[in-house]
Amino acid sequence: MNQEASINFSEDEKDILQEIMNIAFGNATADLAEVVDIYVMLSIPNIQVIGIGELPFYLKDTIKDDGESSIVEQKFWGNFKGSGLLVFPSGSGKDLLAFLDDRADYHHEGTAAATLEKGGLLEIGNILIGACVGKVSELLSTFVTYSPPQVLQGKSSDYNYLIEHFDPLQTAIVMKTIFTFKEKDINGFLLILTNHESIDWLRKALHEFMGTYE
Amino acid sequence: MINTILIVDDSPVARRMLKTCIPKDKGYEIFEAGNGQEGFEKYKELHPDIVFMDLTMPVMDGYQATAKIKEFDKEAIVIVTTADIQPKSIASVMELGAFTLLKKPAKTESIQEAISKVEIKMKKLQEK
Numbered sequence: 001m002n003q004e005a006s007i008n009f010s011e012d013e014k015d016i017l018q019e020i021m022n023i024a025f026g027n028a029t030a031d032l033a034e035v036v037d038i039y040v041m042l043s044i045p046n047i048q049v050i051g052i053g054e055l056p057f058y059l060k061d062t063i064k065d066d067g068e069s070s071i072v073e074q075k076f077w078g079n080f081k082g083s084g085l086l087v088f089p090s091g092s093g094k095d096l097l098a099f100l101d102d103r104a105d106y107h108h109e110g111t112a113a114a115t116l117e118k119g120g121l122l123e124i125g126n127i128l129i130g131a132c133v134g135k136v137s138e139l140l141s142t143f144v145t146y147s148p149p150q151v152l153q154g155k156s157s158d159y160n161y162l163i164e165h166f167d168p169l170q171t172a173i174v175m176k177t178i179f180t181f182k183e184k185d186i187n188g189f190l191l192i193l194t195n196h197e198s199i200d201w202l203r204k205a206l207h208e209f210m211g212t213y214e
Numbered sequence: 215m216i217n218t219i220l221i222v223d224d225s226p227v228a229r230r231m232l233k234t235c236i237p238k239d240k241g242y243e244i245f246e247a248g249n250g251q252e253g254f255e256k257y258k259e260l261h262p263d264i265v266f267m268d269l270t271m272p273v274m275d276g277y278q279a280t281a282k283i284k285e286f287d288k289e290a291i292v293i294v295t296t297a298d299i300q301p302k303s304i305a306s307v308m309e310l311g312a313f314t315l316l317k318k319p320a321k322t323e324s325i326q327e328a329i330s331k332v333e334i335k336m337k338k339l340q341e342k
Contacts, residue, residue, distance in 0.1 A: 012227075015225060015226055015227045016227050018225060018227070019225045019227040019228050019231075019318075019319075022225070022228075022270065022297050022318070023297040023318045023319055024297075025297070026296065026297025026298045026299060026318065027297065027299070029298065029300050030298075030299040030300050030301075033300045033301055033302070039300060039302045039303075040300065042270050042297075042298055043270065044224065044270055044271070044272060139319065210227070210230075210231075213230065213231045213234040213235075214234065
């Protein structure tokens with residue numbers, strides 16, 4: 001049985017969620033611009049309903065992992081529950097860190113360089129995921145708590161570790177936004193995954209949100 | 215006097231939200247377009263008094279569409295409604311000649327305030 005059909009998330013509901021994601025990510029980039037002198041070019045968000053069992057394949061296909069991606073992951077809990085994943089090309093952490101602190105010395109190698117890069121990724125990830133999920137929550141009149149962000153790096157082609165808190169027999173909603181840091185020509189994307197138990201709440205919250213416009 | 219309004223946004227939900235914020239008792243005729251190219255074509259055809267323009271859209275984005283509309287009619291009133299509220303985005307659309315920029319989600323007060331400002335501007339122009 002098709003997981004997407006089984007939860008009956010309509011095109012109208014997807015459109016509402018797409019607009020909410022668009023607003024949320026736009027706000028997140030503005031928050032980032034308050035901290036660093038960076039201009040983020042946005043794209044139109046994409047919303048998909050996917051069986052959890054298919055999610056590792058979706059992630060593998062989307063991230064196109066050949067060991068060249070760095071992923072910042074942050075989980076969130078509340079009525080709106082799931083994970084935010086910010087995916088960058090590997091090595092971009094150092095460039096991102098330069099935005100955050102233009103006085104820093106980046107002529108490190110080995111472990112020191114990796115630590116610095118990780119720091120840059122975590123900082124940007126924390127701002128973008130936190131602000132985006134926070135704005136979605138605000139628009140849908142709820143609140144969430146967050147785990148500390150973590151950097152997932154390496155050549156793993158198995159994304160099961162990203163969804164270990166999801167039930168493989170259930171369904172997730174995946175919200176994807178592609179972006180470009182213009183000055184550095186760094187392309188990345190943000191995925192917000194919500195788990196099955198959030199979907200009924202999410203559907204109701206989306207209709208309540210639109211109800212304020214009727 | 216404002217008679218016609220064109221809403222340019224790829225999101226049907228965003229267009230619906232914006233429409234509900236526009237006063238219904240003024241008799242405005244409201245038209246819609248789903249991307250910047252369609253918005254520009256409709257502008258040429260309809261000459262609306264106000265254009266509400268999104269920025270991030272397929273086919274032609276709101277920056278290009280605003281530039282084309284202003285090139286076609288330098289008096290065009292383009293109100294940008296966007297989620298992209300980065301300072302550089304705001305500066306870019308204002309440089310293109312947008313009348314103002316409103317942050318999404320659309321709010322009745324800000325939409326009506328912007329329409330009122332357009333009415334005042336049009337009145338002043340008529341008095342000259």
